[in-house]
């Protein structure tokens with residue numbers, strides 16, 4: 001049996017003999033942080049059995065879980081206005097650099113991040129560009145709008161997710177790595193798909209923002225499935241919560257007004273062959289796997305990624321291509337993270 005400290009997340013593998021010793025104790029001290037861990041082995045329960053079955057847990061609190069997820073969705077911060085404005089300018093053939101400058105001037109928090117990204121792109125130094133005018137003169141509009149999108153998304157995707165074992169900025173790092181890989185793969189297949197693919201990569205795991213506290217509350221039921229039964233994390237989510245993060249991500253994307261085509265690909269990013277063939281979902285799936293193989297923002301899900309062979313066959317990726325993408329994605333994440 002495996003238990004985890006709810007404070008520092010240190011995991012302990014407990015033998016049957018050890019379970020007998022802790023059976024009558026309500027709390028056990030964590031040797032790493034000295035915090036209290038709740039014993040989940042009730043008196044009378046035989047060693048080697050889980051404290052309660054996931055199915056029983058799911059049926060007993062299914063309704064409250066649904067209302068809790070609805071509340072979490074409600075509490076999620078809205079997409080910053082600058083994001084919609086940047087996307088609007090990207091789609092407008094008549095947009096001028098002055099329009100981008102206007103967006104930056106009206107959103108100081110966003111523009112501070114954008115200036116750091118511009119400095120890094122131009123001179124390899126996040127501190128080197130300090131004026132909006134300098135930024136809009138030196139860089140093309142497409143890149144500037146993409147930087148506005150990155151600055152807005154980072155504020156939504158950077159928080160710590162204890163249930164998924166992700167520290168602050170881990171989800172953001174992973175999202176950046178996936179966004180880089182998915183754009184590279186998409187531009188080789190259909191350059192028109194590249195920008196939408198980048199957005200899909202950035203937001204593909206946003207469902208974890210909603211499910212995290214529920215995963216954390218049930219971590220004692222989840223860890224044995226992860227470390228002993230080694231099931232894919234999506235199956236574990238379905239068994240224990242009755243929801244999967246790609247499915248919940250679709251609700252978040254609707255709230256953030258992301259395009260419908262992107263929402264479908266995100267909802268299928270772990271199972272791209274489940275319904276009819278969706279090229280963006282296949283690319284997103286491969287990009288997600290490549291980012292995890294590179295160790296970019298890997299949490300509890302990392303070692304349990306179940307690869308969809310049909311999607312990988314469709315993309316015909318060989319080891320050399322995958323290796324190059326892993327290296328390039330790691331470089332992109334490292335450079336970008338210096339601006340955050």
Ligand SMILES: [Fe+2]
Nearest residue numbers: 204205245269
């Ligand atoms: Fe995912």
Ligand SMILES: [Fe+2]
Nearest residue numbers: 174204205288
């Ligand atoms: Fe992911």
